[in-house]
Amino acid sequence: MPALVCVARIGAAHGVRGAVKLWTFTEDPFAVRRYGPLVTKDGRRQFEVAQAREAKDHLVATFTGVTTRDEAERLNGIELYVAREKLPATDEDEYYHTDLIGLAAVTTTGDALGRVVAIHNFGAGDIIEIAPPKGTTLLLPFSNAVVPEVDVAGGRIVIALPQEIEGEDRDEDSSASRPRESGDP
Structure with a gap:
């Protein structure tokens, strides 16, 4: 099966x-x-957009063969994919997530970190997830500062690991660790 890219998600029935x-x-x-039939991730079902119109922050669409509200309600939450080769070429420094999944991740000094397993976006920007050979995965901002080099053809990305933020050492017995009140000397 060719590499698939998620291009849409079906929401609630409309009308x-x-x-x-x-x-x-x-x-x-x-x-x-324009992509032709869209498929589910497993490729078992396909949907063709018959009509679409713009709404506030989404489209209102109908699919060929879906004619009732009950049928539409059963589609809620389905993600729709298209084969990677049907998508337009990307500009320099632009990537489809599917192009990055599986790339080797190395540090700026060439040390192996693991492989890219996912790109997430929880609303504040892209996060790259790297799985090391063993241990817990790394979640890092997918920014030029953290990911200064992406070499899709070479099969790797370079990661500039962020420096750990050092906190204050606090002595539990020290009064310096608590704020002064107006009556304190």
């Missing part, structure tokens, strides 16, 4: 004629109509 809210993850929201 009574089979329309759904559709959140797209493409630069042009209407691009989902």
Whole structure:
């Protein structure tokens, strides 16, 4: 199966004629109509966008063969994918997440860290997840400062590990560790 890229997620039913809210993850929201049939991650189901119109922060779309609210409600939460080769080429310093998954991660000194297993975005920017050969995964900001080099053709990314933030050593018996009140000497 070719590499797949998630381009949309189906939301709640909209109206009574089979329309759904559709959140797209493409630069042009209407691009989902140009890719042909969209498939589920396992490739077992495919959906063709019959119509789409812009709404506040999503599209309202209908799929070929989905004509009732009940049918539309059963689609809620399904992620839709397209084969990587159907997507446009990226600009320099732009990457599809699928292009990064599996790349070796090395430090700026060439030490192996592990492999890229995921890219996450929880709303404050992309986070790159690196799985070392053993131990817990690393979650790092996917920024130019932390990831100064991406070499997709060479199969690796370079990671500049952030310096640990040092906290104050606090002595539990010291009064210096508590704020002074107005009456304190």
